Structure formats: C-alpha cells, structure tokens
Amino acid sequence: MNPRQPPGIRPRLVAAGLGTERHRQPFPHSQENAMANPFPHAQSASPISGPPSALEYASDRIFRAIALSAASVIIILTAYILWEVAGKAMPAIGDYGLGFITGTEWDVNKGTFGVLPEIWGTLYSSLLALLLGGVFGIAIAIFLTQDFINHRLATIFRTLIEMLAAIPSVVFGLWGIYVLIPLLKPGAEWLHDEFGWIPLFGSDLSGPGMAPAALVLAIMILPTVAAISVDALRRIPYKVKEAAYGMGTTRWEAILKVMLPTASSGLLAALVLGFGRALGETMALAMLIGNANQISLSLFSPANTLASLLASNFPEAGQVEVHALMYAAMVLLAITFLVNVLGLGIQQYTLRKFEGKK
Amino acid sequence: MNATAEALFVAEPFQASGDVVIDCKVDKIFYGDFLAVRDSIVPIEKHKITGFIGPSGCGKSTVLRSLNRMNDLIQVFRFEGNVMYHGQDIYAKKVDPVVVRRYIGMVFQQPNPFSMSIYDNVAFGLRLNRFKGDVEERVEKALRSAALWNEVKDKLKNSGLSLSGGQQQRLCIARAIATEPDVLLMDEPCSALDPIATRQVEELMLELKEHYTLAMVTHNMQQATRVADTTAFFSVDISQGGRTGYLVEMGPTRQIFEDPREQLTKEYISGEFS
Ligand SMILES: Nc1ncnc2c1ncn2[C@@H]1O[C@H](COP(=O)(O)OP(=O)(O)OP(=O)(O)O)[C@@H](O)[C@H]1O
Ligand SMILES: [Mg+2]
Numbered sequence: 072m073n074p075r076q077p078p079g080i081r082p083r084l085v086a087a088g089l090g091t092e093r094h095r096q097p098f099p100h101s102q103e104n105a106m107a108n109p110f111p112h113a114q115s116a117s118p119i120s121g122p123p124s125a126l127e128y129a130s131d132r133i134f135r136a137i138a139l140s141a142a143s144v145i146i147i148l149t150a151y152i153l154w155e156v157a158g159k160a161m162p163a164i165g166d167y168g169l170g171f172i173t174g175t176e177w178d179v180n181k182g183t184f185g186v187l188p189e190i191w192g193t194l195y196s197s198l199l200a201l202l203l204g205g206v207f208g209i210a211i212a213i214f215l216t217q218d219f220i221n222h223r224l225a226t227i228f229r230t231l232i233e234m235l236a237a238i239p240s241v242v243f244g245l246w247g248i249y250v251l252i253p254l255l256k257p258g259a260e261w262l263h264d265e266f267g268w269i270p271l272f273g274s275d276l277s278g279p280g281m282a283p284a285a286l287v288l289a290i291m292i293l294p295t296v297a298a299i300s301v302d303a304l305r306r307i308p309y310k311v312k313e314a315a316y317g318m319g320t321t322r323w324e325a326i327l328k329v330m331l332p333t334a335s336s337g338l339l340a341a342l343v344l345g346f347g348r349a350l351g352e353t354m355a356l357a358m359l360i361g362n363a364n365q366i367s368l369s370l371f372s373p374a375n376t377l378a379s380l381l382a383s384n385f386p387e388a389g390q391v392e393v394h395a396l397m398y399a400a401m402v403l404l405a406i407t408f409l410v411n412v413l414g415l416g417i418q419q420y421t422l423r424k425f426e427g428k429k
Numbered sequence: 430m431n432a433t434a435e436a437l438f439v440a441e442p443f444q445a446s447g448d449v450v451i452d453c454k455v456d457k458i459f460y461g462d463f464l465a466v467r468d469s470i471v472p473i474e475k476h477k478i479t480g481f482i483g484p485s486g487c488g489k490s491t492v493l494r495s496l497n498r499m500n501d502l503i504q505v506f507r508f509e510g511n512v513m514y515h516g517q518d519i520y521a522k523k524v525d526p527v528v529v530r531r532y533i534g535m536v537f538q539q540p541n542p543f544s545m546s547i548y549d550n551v552a553f554g555l556r557l558n559r560f561k562g563d564v565e566e567r568v569e570k571a572l573r574s575a576a577l578w579n580e581v582k583d584k585l586k587n588s589g590l591s592l593s594g595g596q597q598q599r600l601c602i603a604r605a606i607a608t609e610p611d612v613l614l615m616d617e618p619c620s621a622l623d624p625i626a627t628r629q630v631e632e633l634m635l636e637l638k639e640h641y642t643l644a645m646v647t648h649n650m651q652q653a654t655r656v657a658d659t660t661a662f663f664s665v666d667i668s669q670g671g672r673t674g675y676l677v678e679m680g681p682t683r684q685i686f687e688d689p690r691e692q693l694t695k696e697y698i699s700g701e702f703s
Contacts, residue, residue, distance in 0.1 A: 426590050
C-alpha cells in the first residue's frame with residue numbers, strides 16, 4: 072500500500088470498480104516498503120507525527136478486500152442472471168430474430184411471438200408515470216426543502232412519503248381495482264364523450280387500462296423520486312442560496328433559476344431511478360393494465376407491458392413459450408440498460424455544463 | 430436614560446459631510462436570544478467607500494448584511510432599529526426585501542458563483558431585471574471592470590465553477606456590478622485574492638464610487654487606508670456577559686488611523702489589541 076495515499080480512497084476506488092493495477096503502477100515497490108518509515112530524520116524532528124501502524128495498514132487492506140468482494144459478488148450475480156436468461160432466450164432469439172421486436176401478435180398455438188405492443192405499453196405507461204411522478208416528486212422535494220414548512224414538519228412529511236415505498240405492490244393493485252378505477256370511470260366517460268376526437272381520449276374506460284395503471288405507477292415511483300430529489304436539493308450549499316437572494320430574486324426565481332439547475336444532476340438521477348422502477352414494475356400493472364395486446368394512444372384502453380406479460384404468462388407456459396418469454400425479458404433488460412446509459416449521459420452532460428466537472 | 434444604559438459605551442454619532450444614502454441605526458440585532466450587535470449608528474455616504482473594521486466576531490458582517498436585509502434568510506435573526514434608504518425604512522412592513530436587494534447588491538466573503546456558464550452568471554441580474562439593452566456588451570463591461578475579462582473571454586460558455594477561487598470571486602463581483610446597483614456591499618471581497626487581483630479590485634472600487642456607493646468589510650488595515658473614505662471601527666463588548674458587537678468610532682479614514690479619539694481604536698490599529 073502506498074503510504075502517501077490517504078486511507079479510504081482506495082476502498083472507494085475498488086468499490087467503484089477502479090482498483091486496477093493501473094492505479095498502483097506509480098509506486099511499484101510500495102507494497103514491500105509499507106512498514107518502513109522513509110523519513111527517519113523527520114521522526115526525530117517531529118516526535119508526535121508518525122507513519123500509520125502495521126495494524127492500521129492491515130485493517131486498511133482488510134476493508135479493501137471486503138469492498139472488493141462485495142463489488143465482485145454483485146457483478147458476478149448480474150453476469151450469472153444475464154447468462155441464464157440469455158441462455159434460455161437463445162432458441163427464441165434464433166427462431167424469431169428481430170421479428171420478435173416488431174411483431175404485434177402473441178399466439179402460442181400458432182407459434183407467433185411479437186412484443187411490440189408490450190414495448191409500447193412499457194414505455195408509454197412508464198413515461199406517463201414519470202411525467203406525473205416526476206413533477207409531483209420534485210414539487211414535493213421543493214416544498215420540503217425550500218423553507219415552505221419548518222424542518223421538523225418536513226422530516227415527518229418525508230418519512231410519510233417514504234413509507235409509500237413499503238406498501239406491497241399487490242395492495243396498490245387492489246386499491247387500483249376497487250378504488251381508483253371506479254373513481255376514474257365517470258371522468259373518463261365524460262372526457263371520451265366530449266373530447267373523443269383527441270387520440271388520448273379515443274376510447275372508453277371499461278375496466279383496467281392505461282390511465283389507472285400509469286396513475287398507480289406514478290404513486291409507486293413518487294417516494295423514490297421525492298426522496299432522492301430532497302437529498303439533491305439539501306446538498307446545495309447555503310452560500311448558493313445567499314447568492315441567489317442577494318441578487319434580488321423572489322423565492323420562485325431563486326428556486327427555478329438557481330436551485331433546480333444547481334441540483335440538476337441529482338434530480339436527473341432521481342428521475343432515472345424512478346423511470347427504471349416504473350419499467351420493471353410487475354404486479355400492480357398485471358392487475359391494472361388489462362393485458363391486451365394492442366397499441367393505442369388512448370389513456371383508457373387496456374394495454375400490456377413486458378413485465379406483466381412475463382408475470383401473467385409464465386405460470387402456464389410450455390417450453391416454447393418460456394423461451395419466448397425469456398427473450399421478452401432480455402428486451403426489458405435492454406430497455407432498462409439503455410435508459411440508464413441515456414440517464415448517465417445526460418447527467419454527465421449537466422455536470423460538465425453546470426458544474427464544470429470534467 | 431436608565432442606569433444600565435448609562436453604563437454602556439455608545440459611540441458619538443458620526444456627522445456625515447455629504448448626502449447619506451443609507452442611514453443605519455441599530456438598536457439591537459439578535460440571533461435568537463444572542464445579542465450580536467447593539468447601539469450602532471452607521472451612515473453610508475453617497476459616492477464614497479465606507480470601510481468596516483474590527484476584530485473577528487464583532488458583528489461587521491452582521492451589520493453589513495442588515496443593510497440589504499440579507500439576514501432575513503436566517504430565521505432566528507431579529508433587527509431592532511431602522512435603516513433609512515432614500516427616506517424609506519427598509520425594515521418597514523410594506524417593503525419587500527427582494528426590491529431592497531435589487532438596488533443594494535452584495536459580494537460575499539466566500540465566492541459563490543451559480544452552477545451555470547460564466548456568461549450566464551454575469552447576465553443573471555440583467556435577465557432578472559428584464560434588461561432590454563445589449564446584454565453581451567454589459568457582460569463584457571462587467572467582466573472587464575472586475576479584471577477578469579482577459580482570463581475568461583475565450584471560455585465564456587464554461588461553468589463558473591471551473592474557475593479558480595480568486596477568479597470565482599471576481600466573477601461574483603462582475604455578477605454584482607453588471608446590474609449597476611445603487612449601493613454595493615462587499616464582505617471581505619479580497620480575502621480570496623492575490624495581491625495583484627486585490628489591487629485590481631481596489632482600483633475597481635475607486636472607479637465605482639464615482640457613480641455608486643460602496644460599503645466594505647475588511648481585515649486588511651492597509652486596504653482600509655487605501656480605499657475607504659470613511660471608516661467604522663467595531664469591537665466586542667464582553668462586560669454584559671455575552672459577546673456583543675458595537676460601534677466604537679466612526680469618522681474619516683485619516684482621522685481614524687492618525688488621530689483616533691478612542692483608546693480602543695488606537696490599540697486595534699496599532700496591533701496591540703488583545
Ligand atoms: N447565522 C448566525 N446564527 C447565529 N449567530 C450568528 C450567525 N451569524 C453570526 N452570528 C454571531 O454573530 C456574531 C457576529 O458575527 P459576524 O459574522 O457579524 O462577525 P464578523 O465581525 O463579520 O466576524 P469576521 O471578521 O470573523 O467575519 C458572532 O458572535 C457570531 O457567532
Ligand atoms: Mg464577517
């Protein structure tokens with residue numbers, strides 16, 4: 072271990088997957104010389120200062136090993152799951168190719184499998200949920216952090232919102248079926264009657280459908296978005312707030328023109344995590360979205376998502392369908408991966424643009 | 430006057446010779462129960478630079494920040510007294526602090542640029558005030574005045590946070606002067622600057638006072654003698670149990686440094702202060 076490097080940095084690098092040989096090369100002999108004090112004369116000049124003890128070096132190394140193994144376990148586990156799913160999906164990928172992604176029919180008897188409607192349903196429901204959950208989540212975070220209510224009340228409020236995350240999704244599903252859908256019905260009917268020419272209201276809500284699914288999904292991602300946004304806004308240094316008000320901004324000007332841009336990378340992380348959660352949500356959607364194999368802009372028609380396709384078809388699936396379902400799972404994984412990469416890209420961009428980080 | 434008030438020292442009010450833009454009369458300033466500053470009358474004269482000096486913790490920043498209601502951001506802050514600005518008490522109920530801060534700008538002790546581009550930082554106040562003229566020209570002018578233009582003219586799109594500490598502070602000065610506020614408050618604006626940049630900022634201040642009014646906190650005695658027309662010396666009073674700041678003496682800078690009336694002032698400027 073290089074004695075000049077402050078302890079704590081190495082483990083962090085390792086946890087981030089950066090503990091490679093490359094970082095060690097500048098001090099190739101540091102490992103052997105770790106215990107020898109290179110400054111014996113300094114020792115007599117400053118008797119209080121001294122090198123870390125052997126025990127401290129050892130605990131440093133142990134901590135590094137723990138961090139490294141924890142990181143490896145995650146990576147190995149992910150790789151294994153990918154391997155399993157891909158292996159099971161392989162026959163289907165070979166049989167259906169890209170036609171699987173552009174196909175719109177799912178019929179076991181005919182042996183045709185296509186997931187375009189499910190891809191559409193997944194993206195549409197998640198985007199709607201992100202729109203609602205994102206706006207409300209960030210609004211709640213602003214409300215909790217920008218001196219609208221006192222600190223203790225804000226903490227209570229935040230705890231309540233985070234408790235939303237602990238509710239099982241089956242409960243959300245049941246709530247959607249028994250409370251939300253009946254509640255939405257009259258409004259949906261009216262919208263369809265009056266504004267039926269707008270594609271969004273192009274059909275009637277006969278039961279499950281996109282609107283209740285997206286609404287419940289929005290509530291489900293709300294705690295994630297709100298909690299991470301609160302942290303992002305809290306991290307803004309006090310002097311930035313002073314600078315904003317010092318320029319003579321009103322509260323809203325300070326929030327919109329200074330606070331939100333300053334917290335933008337954190338807020339983006341909140342949105343990406345929320346979106347990821349919406350993409351993968353299974354149970355509540357399987358109960359609420361109607362599992363209909365169709366592509367429609369209408370908020371009130373039933374649809375399907377990849378995750379709920381998996382959940383509803385898996386239990387009775389035969390060999391061939393299991394392969395197709397695994398292929399669908401791969402598609403979902405790919406979408407999630409793309410969303411995360413895209414989010415990371417935007418985040419890097421905002422970091423560079425707003426905070427000057429390279 | 431009652432008995433305790435008689436026992437407390439109160440500085441003789443400074444008789445300003447010219448127009449007074451901000452007439453600050455502090456009775457008491459509290460942070461919660463803590464009495465931070467008491468009985469200080471600090472008139473800020475038009476087209477002059479008023480310097481605040483005194484030992485650390487004596488309330489210089491507190492008084493300075495009371496002049497544009499910056500301290501309103503601190504929930505426990507309480508101001509007793511009045512601050513007359515163009516004949517209007519800025520602490521009056523009907524006065525919105527936002528408006529006060531539009532006319533009375535501020536540069537802080539620590540550089541605090543916004544996380545946006547250098548250009549946007551300087552243009553911030555112009556856009557905020559819906560400035561109709563040539564923003565680009567104003568931004569350049571402000572950056573030149575703040576002695577930063579040559580260093581950043583090729584990277585105006587870069588983030589303000591990518592600059593060094595001293596450059597950030599000059600960026601904050603540019604941001605504050607871009608809107609040409611009536612009064613500019615500066616809290617140790619040069620504490621993060623090297624001697625050259627300090628000199629440039631001092632020259633800028635001397636230039637600015639032709640048209641604007643400035644008040645500045647400084648720990649640097651030389652700086653006070655170089656730029657301040659009037660100097661206010663604050664000190665800490667521990668006789669009442671707390672650490673309460675108060676004005677000891679205010680007057681023309683020459684007089685304060687060459688012929689101070691108070692013993693305390695004499696000791697402080699000659700470095701004998703304990
Ligand atoms: N936000 C605050 N809350 C509570 N007390 C405060 C706050 N800000 C300042 N004080 C107290 O008020 C007193 C005066 O502080 P102030 O910052 O005005 O001193 P100063 O003269 O500017 O000192 P320095 O030269 O070190 O900047 C100090 O005792 C300080 O502890
Ligand atoms: Mg101060």
